[in-house]
Amino acid sequence: MxxxxxxxxxxxxxxxxxxxxxxxxxxxxxxxxxxxxxxxxxxxxxxxxxxxxxxxxxxxxxxxxxxxxxxxxxxxxxxxxxxxxxxxxxxxxxxxxxxxxxxxxxxxxxxxxxxxxxxxxxxxxxxSVEMDEVYTERIVSPTDDKDGVQVLVNTQDPTGNSKYYRYEYEETYKITAPNPSRFITEITNYNLNTGTYDVELIEREPEEICYSTEISTGITQTTTTELNENRVFRFPVRYLSKLDAKIQTRYSILVKQYVxxxxxxxxxxxxxxxxxxxxxxxxxxxxxxxxxxxxxxxxxxxxxxxxxxxxMTSKRIYFNYEDFGLGKPPYFVDCEVLLLDYNDNTTLDNDPDEREALYYYVTSKNYQVIRLAQGTIYTVVPPECGLCTSFSSNVRPDFWED
Structure with a gap:
């Protein structure tokens, strides 16, 4: 703060x-x-x-x-x-x-x-006031360019003693790497003079599924003091665009209500x-x-x-983008796929030095090898695309439901 x-x-x-x-x-x-x-x-x-x-x-x-x-x-x-x-x-x-x-x-x-x-x-x-309902609706609003999913809350206090509410949330979403890599890549014996080096691919279980959790920021409040009844109805706590990568696989939100x-x-x-x-x-x-x-x-x-x-009371819900008839959102990053030939070590053919490029992408950018063809042609992708643990965790939360 x-x-x-x-x-x-x-x-x-x-x-x-x-x-x-x-x-x-x-x-x-x-x-x-x-x-x-x-x-x-x-x-x-x-x-x-x-x-x-x-x-x-x-x-x-x-x-x-x-x-x-x-x-x-x-x-x-x-x-x-x-x-x-x-x-x-x-x-x-x-x-x-x-x-x-x-x-x-x-x-x-x-x-x-x-x-x-x-x-x-x-x-x-x-x-204490228990939340009646946490639910989702598809929202399309041309006036503010919204097209996606809105998370809403309903709450009612029949006693009329609780009139001021603040909301927070924890969102957890499942990530599926589009190009999972089954290799650990080690580059050794680099020769600065010749530009040669050895590439060793070590087999491993591909880290394809991950889970990320984020906590809300900002201040989200409402009050019933100016309403005819002590009721919170259709109060929006979270909006997700149809293009938000967080809903690309499966999404969960835990809404917390503070009186x-x-x-x-x-x-x-x-x-x-x-x-x-x-x-x-x-x-x-x-x-x-x-x-x-x-x-x-x-x-x-x-x-x-x-x-x-x-x-404080809380409720958790889950949903998938298909539940709202939405198309699959784009991934978190652009997953460019590069084919680089170790034997291509010249620019005289009006083509980049692919041996140098392979070394750069693997050592400096942590690109992941997802395929090896003909013994020298490596297919590499950004780390987020081949190894979801590069930006998330492969530990499944205890509460998670598929």
Whole structure:
């Protein structure tokens, strides 16, 4: 998470302006190094996560993780959960799995490595609302050039207690390499003077089937406060073009629904309206938005982000492009197939030096050999086309259904 330029925004004014069409009045200020906090604890028993980072200047594109902080979540029911920093992601993860309990309030406490203390406002868990349905429809809309598949959600809370919703998703898709390679190619004994070398093809099981998972970015929210009934109906959470390679074989999406407090909903909405692109506080975020985190020693110190408790439910669905009468989408990359003859080592025939080209494509571009003919003619393809593990994983997810 990053914020490249900070702005001063009066939170109360923004609340007033949320229902207006007038643009926000934002005052630009100089860059400041500010702590960024992002955390949602849920009513699901799992390791909970707190993300800490620092804002950076406009010319710095790196994510500045806040390291070596002491992080705890404390409940008024006596719960006290400590967190450790994961070396791989930099996130802070609870030492034990836990869930936010109904009728309890929680506070996030942070002590940074320089000794500064930060505390959130107390948050409570909103009521849980089960999603009624996650489903798909073919959509053709000439007005916005859409032609593909829309994933939609229906939800209803007959009690009327839950009115604010945020959605995330995890999409997993099956990949079938169009030109699977059954060889590991090793080039040895390269002679710089003569341009000769040895090619060894080692038989292996072709890695033809892979699975990739991606997590949604951005902020997707809705509210029922202005509706006649407390019902989310046909709410779009994901659109996939008919040309999207992700639906080329088989596609699955896990939709997560978070019931939010009005404070959390308002914070996320303002961040989105100010220009969030990829995450809660992305590098495209053009403003400072007051959240519910405060510096204990200096109430005037800016702290970005929000700590919330949210009840979460999820549903997973699967579909294939044939289910909607669509044609097979193109593959992720252009799978050019090259036939290169090792014995062709000259350009005098107005043809490229194929021996040199073979060496270049295999050693520099990781092209995969899919066929050998006449002992010297190699058929090669880009790595994504012959070896799906070059950009994905051949480990089948436990949940996957064909």
């Amino acid at each position: 990053k914020t490249m330029i900070l702005f001063t925004v009066l939170f109360g004014t923004l609340l007033f302006q949320m229902g207006c069409t007038e643009p926000y009045q934002i005052e630009t200020v100089d860059y400041e190094n500010v702590l960024v906090v992002e955390s949602t604890i849920t009513d699901q028993v799992k390791p909970q996560i707190v993300k800490l980072s620092r804002t950076s200047s406009l010319d710095n594109t790196d994510v500045l993780t806040e390291n070596n902080a002491t992080v705890t979540v404390v409940g008024n029911n006596g719960d006290n959960f400590s967190f450790f920093q994961d070396n791989e992601t930099g996130f802070y993860i609870s030492n034990q799995s836990f869930r936010a309990q109904p009728n309890a309030s929680y506070t996030l406490n942070i002590i940074t490595q320089d000794g500064k203390r930060y505390t959130s406002s107390t948050v409570t868990l909103p009521p 939010q407090s009005v404070e959390a909903y308002t914070f996320y909405k303002i961040v989105k309206d100010l220009g969030s692109i990829e995450s809660l506080l992305s590098q495209g975020q053009p403003g400072y938005v007051a959240g519910n985190m405060n510096a204990e020693a200096n109430p005037n110190e800016k702290v970005l982000g929000f700590f919330e408790a949210s009840s």
